[in-house]
Structures are given as structure tokens and as C-alpha cells.
Amino acid sequence: MTRLPDPDLDRELMALADQVLDEPRARELREQVAADPVLADRLAMYRESRALLRTSRAQLQLPPPSPALAALGRQLAGAPVGRPPRRRHWRFAMAVAAGVLASMALNAWRSTLGSGRLDPALAAALAATPSGEAVTLGASELLVLGSHQLADGRYCRDYRLSPQGSADAQRACITAAGHWRARPAPAAAVPGEDGYRLAGATPPPEGRRLDEAEEARLIARGWRP
Amino acid sequence: MLTPAPAAFRRELGGLLPRLRGFAYYLCQDLVLSDDLVQACCQRALEQWALFQPGTQLDRWLFRILKNLWIDRLRATPAEAVLEDEAWEALPAPDWQAAMERRLLLDQVLAALGRLPPPLRLVLVLVCVEDLSYRETADLLEIPIGTVMSRLSRARAQLLQTLGTDHDPSA
Numbered sequence: 001m002t003r004l005p006d007p008d009l010d011r012e013l014m015a016l017a018d019q020v021l022d023e024p025r026a027r028e029l030r031e032q033v034a035a036d037p038v039l040a041d042r043l044a045m046y047r048e049s050r051a052l053l054r055t056s057r058a059q060l061q062l063p064p065p066s067p068a069l070a071a072l073g074r075q076l077a078g079a080p081v082g083r084p085p086r087r088r089h090w091r092f093a094m095a096v097a098a099g100v101l102a103s104m105a106l107n108a109w110r111s112t113l114g115s116g117r118l119d120p121a122l123a124a125a126l127a128a129t130p131s132g133e134a135v136t137l138g139a140s141e142l143l144v145l146g147s148h149q150l151a152d153g154r155y156c157r158d159y160r161l162s163p164q165g166s167a168d169a170q171r172a173c174i175t176a177a178g179h180w181r182a183r184p185a186p187a188a189a190v191p192g193e194d195g196y197r198l199a200g201a202t203p204p205p206e207g208r209r210l211d212e213a214e215e216a217r218l219i220a221r222g223w224r225p
Numbered sequence: 226m227l228t229p230a231p232a233a234f235r236r237e238l239g240g241l242l243p244r245l246r247g248f249a250y251y252l253c254q255d256l257v258l259s260d261d262l263v264q265a266c267c268q269r270a271l272e273q274w275a276l277f278q279p280g281t282q283l284d285r286w287l288f289r290i291l292k293n294l295w296i297d298r299l300r301a302t303p304a305e306a307v308l309e310d311e312a313w314e315a316l317p318a319p320d321w322q323a324a325m326e327r328r329l330l331l332d333q334v335l336a337a338l339g340r341l342p343p344p345l346r347l348v349l350v351l352v353c354v355e356d357l358s359y360r361e362t363a364d365l366l367e368i369p370i371g372t373v374m375s376r377l378s379r380a381r382a383q384l385l386q387t388l389g390t391d392h393d394p395s396a
Binding site: 007010011014015018020045046048049050052053054055056057059060062063065066068069072073075076077078160162 | 232235236238239242243246247250251256257260261263264267268271272330331334335349350352353354358359374375377378381382384385388
């Protein structure tokens with residue numbers, strides 16, 4: 001086995017490779033390295049690892065962000081939320097504007113935990129908002145993450161209310177009678193697991209994710225099959 | 226009631242999204258998860274913006290949030306969580322030795338990164354990809370700078386070992 005430089009010297013070599021070792025120690029060490037193949041190899045290892053990571057990072061071209069993240073990015077940039085405003089935003093904005101104070105909306109949202117039925121304003125907004133878009137609901141923001149169809153045919157939508165709601169994704173499914181009811185989302189199903197997972201990208205195991213076109217058709221006809 | 230984050234904060238946060246995506250992707254090598262992490266990070270930043278100290282660097286603050294979210298995820302994923310800091314020596318031997326083609330570099334580096342135990346990976350990405358200093362990394366992770374350096378050293382040696390290059394002193 002080849003010997004390793006002693007730990008203190010080894011750290012200095014790494015700092016030299018990372019160009020954070022002060023002169024004159026850096027110069028001394030370079031001279032030492034020139035005379036010692038073991039040190040030279042170790043220095044090369046540090047330099048090469050950094051170079052590999054930097055080069056790979058320069059090559060990295062990520063695909064466009066998830067719809068939900070893209071919507072968030074547009075919003076942060078000060079652009080209109082989601083795509084340019086459409087009439088439906090006004091439609092449910094009017095529906096929810098009447099008397100929806102932040103605390104009321106939050107209390108209503110909380111009350112859904114007992115009965116399972118969503119607050120009407122939340123349900124209306126949830127039914128009308130495409131995935132990846134966010135709308136203002138009182139003082140909260142509703143961000144719709146995705147839509148799914150369960151094996152039994154029911155439709156479900158994942159969303160998040162912030163900042164007043166839970167940081168976790170919520171899920172609601174529409175009943176045959178046309179009511180949106182809260183349903184355990186992955187985060188709630190297994191406490192502690194998936195705490196920060198947004199469910200938009202992950203269909204429930206017993207269902208399938210709806211694509212944009214299917215979702216648009218369902219929004220247009222009020223989620224009736 | 227929470228006060229919404231000021232416009233300047235939101236804009237700066239928005240401008241950092243590409244960087245956060247890259248950071249998250251290097252940590253987890255999973256596009257879906259990394260976008261989820263970035264989104265959760267932004268949500269938390271928007272909720273907790275008042276805790277950010279003006280005059281300090283927002284990217285570092287966000288890295289810290291994102292790192293915490295990632296660690297939470299790892300804790301919920303036993304397969305990775307069992308990889309203790311010291312366990313890397315027990316990892317399987319490198320399974321590719323062929324000369325690297327340049328176009329494969331990124332994939333190979335990411336795959337090799339993915340085999341590093343999370344504590345080593347985190348230090349390596351912060352220093353060698355995001356260009357934080359040892360001191361900044363130590364502050365961000367709340368560990369001594371000596372620990373940063375020893376983890377960094379081991380991370381680099383192991384990365385190259387996995388990539389099959391010839392710098393492994395025990396080879």
C-alpha cells in the first residue's frame with residue numbers, strides 16, 4: 001500500500017489544489033510536491049476531482065422545470081401567475097372574493113379536516129385551476145400540483161395552500177355527488193415520509209396521472225366523467 | 226398573519242432558481258425530486274423571509290434550507306439513510322474502468338456522486354461545484370472546518386476511485 005501524506009500535509013495539499021493556501025506556504029509546498037511523487041499524485045487527485053466536478057457542472061443542462069416550479073418562477077419574477085390571466089381567473093376570483101377573509105378561508109380549510117368536505121371557495125378554485133398554476137384565495141395562495149384518476153374512476157387533485165396552510169401537499173377527490181373531499185395525500189398516509197414531496201409528479205399508486213389535455217377537458221366540464 | 230416577502234426578495238429568489246436546481250440535482254441526481262426540493266425550499270424561504278439577514282448572501286441561506294429539506298428526505302428513505310459517514314469503504318468496487326468519453330462525463334460524475342454517503346456528497350458539492358469556501362461550508366453545515374476538510378478529502382478520493390482513475394493510494 002502506498003503511504004498517504006500525513007493528515008496536516010494532506011489538508012494543505014487539498015487547499016493548494018483549491019487555491020486557498022496562502023503564500024509563502026503555497027510556494028514551499030509546490031517545491032515539496034515537485035520532489036515527491038506521492039505528494040504529486042495526491043495533489044493531482046485533488047485537482048482532478050475539482051476539475052471533473054466543475055466540467056460536469058458546465059455540461060449540465062437541466063430540462064425545463066416542473067410545471068409547478070415553472071409557475072413559481074414566473075410568479076417570483078413578477079410575471080402574472082401562471083400563463084397570462086384568463087377569464088376563468090376572474091370567474092372564480094369573483095366567486096371567492098365575496099367575504100373570503102384570510103382567517104375564514106383558513107378556518108374553513110381546517111374544518112375540512114373534520115368533515116372531509118372542502119370549503120366551497122377552495123373547492124371552486126381547485127376545480128378551475130390548471131396544474132402548475134397558482135391563484136390567490138383570500139390571503140392564501142393555492143398552488144395546484146397535479147391531477148390523477150383513481151382506479152375506481154374518481155378524479156383527485158393535489159394542491160398546496162400557503163403560507164397559512166400546511167407546507168405539505170394536500171389531496172382532494174371529487175365524489176359522485178360533485179363534492180371535493182380531502183383525501184390522505186402521500187405525506188399524510190405515512191407520517192414522516194415524503195414530508196416535502198409535492199405529489200404533482202407522483203400519481204397515487206392506485207391511479208394514474210392525467211395529462212394536460214385530459215385535465216383541461218375535465219376543468220371545462222366541471223370534473224364530471 | 227405573515228407579511229408577504231418584499232418584491233426585491235422574491236425577485237432575487239427567482240433569479241437563483243437555476244442555481245438551486247443545479248445544486249439540488251447534484252445532491253440527489255433525481256430530476257423530479259430536485260425540482261420538488263427547490264420548490265419546497267422556495268416556499269419555506271417565502272414563509273421565513275424575515276429570518277434572512279439582509280447583507281448576507283441569499284444563495285447560502287437557500288442552500289442551507291435546501292440541504293435541510295434534502296436531509297429530511299433522506300431520513301425518510303432508509304436505503305440511503307443507512308449509509309453512515311464511515312461506511313463508504315464498504316461500498317462495492319468500481320464497476321466501470323473504461324476510459325471516460327467526454328460526453329459521458331456528466332453521467333459518470335453524477336453516478337459516482339450518487340454513491341457517496343450524503344455527508345461527503347454535500348461537502349463536495351458545496352465546495353467543488355458551488356464554490357463555497359471551507360469556512361462558508363463549515364458555517365452552513367454547522368460543523369468544524371476540520372471536519373469539512375476531512376470529509377472533502379475522502380469524498381474526492383472516493384469519487385475518483387469510483388470513476389476508476391488512478392489516484393487511489395490503496396490500489
